Amino acid sequence: MDNKKLLSVKHLSRFYGSLTAVNNISFHLDKGEVLGFLGPNGAGKSSAMQVITGNLAPSTGQINICGYDLLDSAKQAKANIGYLPEQPPLYRELSVNEYLSFCAELNRIEKSKRQAAVERAKDRCGLSQVGKRLINNLSKGYQQRVGIAQAIIHNPAIVVLDEPTVGLDPIQIREIRTLIRELAEDHGVILSTHILPEVQMTCDRVQIINQGQLVYSDDINHLHQRMRSNNIILGLNQAPATSELESLTDIDEVEVLSGSRFRLTHSVETDPAADIALLAAEKNWGLYEIRPESKTLEQVFVELTSGDVIADEAELELDEPTIGASAL
Amino acid sequence: MMIFTLAKRELRSLFLSPLAWAILAIVQFILAYMFLSQLQEFLLVQPKLATLENAPGVTELVIVPLYGSAAFIMMLVSPLLTMRLISEERRNKSLALLLSAPVSMAEIIIGKYLGMLAFAAIMIFMMTLMPLSLYFAGTLDSGLLFTIVLGITLLLAAFLSLGLYMSSLTAQPTIAAMSTFGVLLILWIIDWAGSKTEAAASGLLQYLSMLRHFEAFTKGIFDSSDFIYYLLFISLFLILSIRRLDGDRLQR
Numbered sequence: 001m002d003n004k005k006l007l008s009v010k011h012l013s014r015f016y017g018s019l020t021a022v023n024n025i026s027f028h029l030d031k032g033e034v035l036g037f038l039g040p041n042g043a044g045k046s047s048a049m050q051v052i053t054g055n056l057a058p059s060t061g062q063i064n065i066c067g068y069d070l071l072d073s074a075k076q077a078k079a080n081i082g083y084l085p086e087q088p089p090l091y092r093e094l095s096v097n098e099y100l101s102f103c104a105e106l107n108r109i110e111k112s113k114r115q116a117a118v119e120r121a122k123d124r125c126g127l128s129q130v131g132k133r134l135i136n137n138l139s140k141g142y143q144q145r146v147g148i149a150q151a152i153i154h155n156p157a158i159v160v161l162d163e164p165t166v167g168l169d170p171i172q173i174r175e176i177r178t179l180i181r182e183l184a185e186d187h188g189v190i191l192s193t194h195i196l197p198e199v200q201m202t203c204d205r206v207q208i209i210n211q212g213q214l215v216y217s218d219d220i221n222h223l224h225q226r227m228r229s230n231n232i233i234l235g236l237n238q239a240p241a242t243s244e245l246e247s248l249t250d251i252d253e254v255e256v257l258s259g260s261r262f263r264l265t266h267s268v269e270t271d272p273a274a275d276i277a278l279l280a281a282e283k284n285w286g287l288y289e290i291r292p293e294s295k296t297l298e299q300v301f302v303e304l305t306s307g308d309v310i311a312d313e314a315e316l317e318l319d320e321p322t323i324g325a326s327a328l
Numbered sequence: 329m330m331i332f333t334l335a336k337r338e339l340r341s342l343f344l345s346p347l348a349w350a351i352l353a354i355v356q357f358i359l360a361y362m363f364l365s366q367l368q369e370f371l372l373v374q375p376k377l378a379t380l381e382n383a384p385g386v387t388e389l390v391i392v393p394l395y396g397s398a399a400f401i402m403m404l405v406s407p408l409l410t411m412r413l414i415s416e417e418r419r420n421k422s423l424a425l426l427l428s429a430p431v432s433m434a435e436i437i438i439g440k441y442l443g444m445l446a447f448a449a450i451m452i453f454m455m456t457l458m459p460l461s462l463y464f465a466g467t468l469d470s471g472l473l474f475t476i477v478l479g480i481t482l483l484l485a486a487f488l489s490l491g492l493y494m495s496s497l498t499a500q501p502t503i504a505a506m507s508t509f510g511v512l513l514i515l516w517i518i519d520w521a522g523s524k525t526e527a528a529a530s531g532l533l534q535y536l537s538m539l540r541h542f543e544a545f546t547k548g549i550f551d552s553s554d555f556i557y558y559l560l561f562i563s564l565f566l567i568l569s570i571r572r573l574d575g576d577r578l579q580r
Contacts, residue, residue: 050424056579074432078428082428083424089420089422091422102337105333106330106333107429107430
C-alpha cells in the first residue's frame with residue numbers, strides 16, 4: 001500500500017438499529033493534509049469519527065490506519081491516532097500536567113521521554129502557563145486546548161478533531177485554526193465541523209457528508225469556485241431608480257433588499273463589479289458597499305444534493321441522496 | 329503495566345475527591361467506637377472468664393464482632409466507592425480517552441478494579457491497626473486474626489467487583505450505587521429464606537449468601553470452597569464488566 005496514505009476507509013457503514021448513521025463511505029487521508037468533514041448536525045460526522053478512532057465498531061467496512069487494520073490489530077492502529085471527541089475527554093480533578101502525563105503513559109510513551117512529550121504538547125497548544133492548574137478551573141477554551149494536547153501527545157500520524165472550535169471565542173478559534181494548520185505539517189488531520197469558514201481556512205480537501213453519505217469530496221479550491229455566486233450586493237446612499245440599475249450592462253435582475261441596498265444578479269460569465277463601482281463614483285450614488293455574494297453552506301448543500309453533482313473520485317460509489325432544505 | 333497506570337489514576341482521582349477521605353475517616357471513627365466499647369465490655373467480664381475452662385479470648389469477643397460490623401459497614405460504603413468508576417466517565421464522555429488509547433477493554437476494567445482494591449487495602453489496613461494495637465498489651469489468636477482479615481478482604485473485593493459491574497451498566501452514578509447496594513443486600517440476606525426450611529433450594533440460597541462464606545473466616549476456618557466462591561464471584565463480575573464495556577462499542 002502507498003506509504004503516503006495514512007488512513008484508508010473502505011465502504012464503511014454504521015447502523016443503530018434501523019437508523020443508518022454512516023452509509024457506505026470510503027475515503028483516505030494523506031500525510032500533511034487537513035481533511036475537512038463538513039455536514040449539518042446529525043449528518044453522521046461524529047459517528048464516522050468515532051468509528052475511525054475505534055470508539056464505535058463499524059457495522060461493515062474496513063479501516064486501515066498506517067498499515068494496521070483497526071479491528072485486527074487494534075492496539076497498533078490506535079497508537080497511530082489521536083482523537084479529540086466533541087466533548088474533550090478530561091479528568092477535571094487532575095491538573096493539566098498530571099492529566100497529560102497520564103495520557104502519555106496511556107499511549108505507552110517511555111518514562112524517560114514522558115516529561116518531554118508533555119512539555120512539547122503543552123507548548124504547541126499554548127498551555128505552558130497553566131500546567132499546574134486544575135483542569136476544572138480552566139476556561140472552556142483552555143479545556144479544549146488540553147483536549148487537543150491530549151490528542152497529539154504521542155505524536156500520532158493521524159489527528160482526528162471533532163468540532164474543535166465549538167463554544168470558543170473568536171480569538172481562541174483563530175488560535176486553534178492556526179494550530180490545526182501547524183499540526184498538518186507533520187500529521188494528517190481530519191477535522192469535522194459544521195462551520196464552513198473553518199473548512200475554508202484550514203482544510204486542503206473537503207468532504208461533505210449528509211444523512212450518512214458522502215455527497216461531495218473535492219479539493220478546497222473547487223469548493224470555493226462552487227460557492228461563488230452570480231450575485232452582487234450593492235449599497236448606495238443616493239440610490240438611483242431601480243430601473244436605472246436594471247439597465248446596466250450584464251445585469252439581469254435587481255432586487256431591493258432594504259431601502260439603499262440591492263442584490264444584483266448578473267450573468268455567470270461576467271463580473272461587472274468593477275464597472276458598477278466606477279459608474280457609482282461617476283454618478284455620485286454614494287457607494288458604501290459592494291461585494292460578491294457567496295453562497296451559504298445551505299445553498300451549496302441544496303445545490304450539491306439536487307442532482308447535478310458527480311464526485312470526482314471514481315472509487316466513491318455515490319447514490320444520489322435526496323434532501324430538502326428543511327433537512328439542513 | 330498499562331493496568332497499573334490506570335489503577336494509579338483511579339486511586340489518585342479517588343483521593344482528590346473528598347469522598348475517599350470522608351469514607352476513611354467515618355469508617356475509622358465508627359469502628360474505633362465499636363472496638364473501644366467491645367473492649368470495655370470484655371474487660372468487665374474478663375475476671376469471670378478467667379474462671380471458666382476453654383473460655384473465649386479477646387480475639388473471639390472483641391475482634392470477631394469488630395470485623396462483623398466492618399463487613400456490614402463495607403456493604404454500605406462500597407457502592408459509594410464504585411458508583412463513579414464507569415458511569416461518571418460515561419457521563420463526562422471521558423471514556424473516549426481510554427477507548428481510543430492503545431489499551432484493551434480488559435486492561436481498562438482490571439486497571440480500574442485494581443485501583444479500587446488498593447483503596448480497599450488501605451481501608452482494611454487502617455481498621456486492622458486497632459486489633460494489632462492489642463499486641464502491646466497481650467497476645468491475640470494470630471491465626472484467627474489472619475483468616476478474618478483475609479475474609480474481609482475477599483468480601484470487600486467481591487463487593488467492589490459487583491459495584492464496578494453496576495457502574496458499567498449506567499451513566500448515572502447514583503443509580504449504580506443504589507443497584508449495587510440492592511444486590512449486595514439481597515446477597516447478604518438471601519439465606520434467610522432458606523434457613524427455616526429444609527428444601528433443596530435452601531442449600532443453593534445458602535451457598536449464594538455472601539455472609540455465609542464470610543462467617544467461616546470469622547471462625548478461623550479457611551475453607552477453599554469459600555475462597556473459590558469469592559474468586560468466582562469477582563471473576564464473573566469483572567468479565568461481565570468487560571463485556572458490557574465492549575458492548576458500548578458495538579451498540580445494538
